[in-house]
Amino acid sequence: MGELVYGLLGRKLGHSWSVPIHTALGCAGYRLIELEPEELPAFLAREDIGGLNVTIPYKMDVMPLCDKIDDRAAAIGSVNTIVRRDGKLLAFNTDADGFCFMARRAGVDFHGGKVLVLGSGGASRTAVACARQLGAREVVVISRSGPDNYENLSRHADADIVVNTTPVGMYPGNGAAPVDLTAFPRCRGVLDVIYNPHRTALLLQAQALGIPCSDGLAMLVAQAKAAEEHFFSRSIPDGETERILSALRHETENIVLIGMPGCGKSTIGAALAALTGREAVDIDAEIERRAGCPIPEIFARGGETEFRALERQATAEAGKRTGCILLTGGGAVKTPENYGALRQNGRIYHLLREVGTLPTDGRPLSQGADLAAMWRERKPLYERFRDTVIDNNGPAEETAQAIWRDFCAYSGD
Structure with missing residues (x-):
């Protein structure tokens, strides 16, 4: 078998910053892999897969194609890291590591709070699981058509924390915001998993209101570190996350x-x-x-x-x-x-x-x-x-x- 394949699996990846992050972590051959849904089974059957990250829209679609799902990933119902070992595809969720790192780094305290998670995809599932792990009292998922949606947000005006897991405001759709934060007068924390742009319209409003907040780059780097540890069965010093995050901020x-x-x-x-x-x-x-x-x-x-x-x-x-x-x-x-x-x-x-x-x-x-x-x-x-x-x-x-x-x-x- 030749060189193993490492990369990010998704449908449209032109906005991704994953390659420089993984390169900085030591995975020189990491690349972007754009596939259509019907191409997933054949690709994941390849024997030369070393390690993959998975992003929108495939974080749930890949699960039936894997041989073993890590307990945490199974509980979350979403996968973002796949490794082939001994001919088997093992699946993990390192987004959870990244989300918790992002929240702690931003000083957003979930304990005892009511959390609104905007969106219902794979990233939403991770945010819900992490919010509960971090001590949230109540977690509500806001979707376009579910019982809790953007038309009845007023029933959740008592929200303490808002988490955006939708692509609203992401490049190239800069400038849009999924909600108006003034609708949540008790809000004490805002997290947005988007990392391009650095400050979405949602985060700019949070900053103007003096609310602790973070974009998703800290999450992206931290989950990449955890993924690399799975890829190569090695421990990476925690300081690497801050080093790479600082370098990316400076460069971009x-x-x-x-x-x-x-x-x-x-x-x-x-x-x-x-x-x-x-x-x-x-x-x-x-x-x-x-x-x-x-x-x-x-x-x-x-x-x-x-x-x-x-x-x-x-x-x-x-x-x-x-x-x-x-x-x-x-x-x-x-x-x-x-x-x-x-x-x-x-x-x-x-x-x-x-x-x-x-x-x-x-x-x-x-x-x-x-x-x-x-x-x-x-x-x-x-x-x-x-x-x-x-x-x-x-x-x-x-x-x-x-x-x-x-x-x-x-x-x-």
């Missing part, structure tokens, strides 16, 4: 620059690109590409209203990217929806430069304007959007280095 988080027109975003973006090797994405350039004309022509044709609509669209698309430097226009903060688009995968830096030194050439709203008045209007908007402030009255290279130092220390917060 965007650096976002905001600030007044002429404050130096393009110059600093170029300096950061040279310093880090990351791509700098100029959202104004994307607007011009979409419009087929320069920004001054957009203003002449449709005024600021047309420009802001194009800017919102371009920002929404740019914000879905990961590991980039995003350069915004000076007035991007005037559109509230742009905050979620920029923050979902990014750390936002507000560049400050003395108002009297700001250039106005080529900037329709700056020419002939009272820049001091513009600053007074936009200052609270920049403060709402930003994660931190960076002074840009000195050399560009020094500013870029200051941003990179901060980013290396705090990316992923």
